[in-house]
Amino acid sequence: MNRLDQRSYFFDAGIRFACRRCGACCTGDPGVVRVNEQEIADITAFLGMSASAFDDAFLCSWNNEQLIREADDGRCRFFEDGCRIYPVRPNQCRTFPFWFANLRAEARWHDIRNQCPGIGTGRLYTKNEILDILSRSCDRSL
Ligand code: SF4
Structure with missing residues (x-):
């Protein structure tokens, strides 16, 4: 089988x-x-919340997975003039935009690039770093 880093x-x-x-x-x-x-x-x-209070306020479940609830307008419930939990944000947020769903096709990447002003700025992530992040991101099945 082809290794991903050799493609x-x-x-x-x-x-x-x-x-x-x-x-x-x-x-x-x-x-x-x-x-x-x-x-x-x-x-x-x-x-500084109890698990039950956090569950009531922020979580819902779907397909045996725990999800962060959204506000009615689609906003993450933790986004209030910035991310309230940035230092401990979930891996899914931490690995954006290097998700399989975003990188599987260049056309899709161009769409994401138009939505995310951080792409094209900052430090250079190498191909191997990107593949490593991909392997840790949550959406490989998408
Ligand atoms: S720069 Fe990109 S990853 Fe960062 S908050 Fe904006 S859209 Fe999200």
């Missing part, structure tokens, strides 16, 4: 990225943010 991609030369914390990916169209037990524990500790 050629449109990002072979790497991609520059630095999050501007503009919130464009945390607001707008509805989305799904998955959280695992460790992430829930980290966020509740950061917010």
Whole structure:
């Protein structure tokens, strides 16, 4: 089987990225943010909330997964003039925009690039770094 790092991609030369914390990916169209037990524990500790209060206020479940609830306008419930939980944000948020769904086709990447002002700025992520982030991102099945 071909190793992923031996294949050629449109990002072979790497991609520059630095999050501007503009919130464009945390607001707008509805989305799904998955959280695992460790992430829930980290966020509740950061917010100083009990697990049950956090569950009532911020979580819902779907297909045996725990998700962060959204506000009615599609905004992440933690986005209020910036991300309230940025230091402990879930892996799914941490690995954006380097998701399989975004990188599987160059045309899709161009769409994401138009939505995220951080792409094309900041430090250069090498191909191998991007593949490593991809392997840790949550959406490989998308
Ligand atoms: S859209 Fe891009 S720059 Fe803006 S918060 Fe999301 S990742 Fe950061």
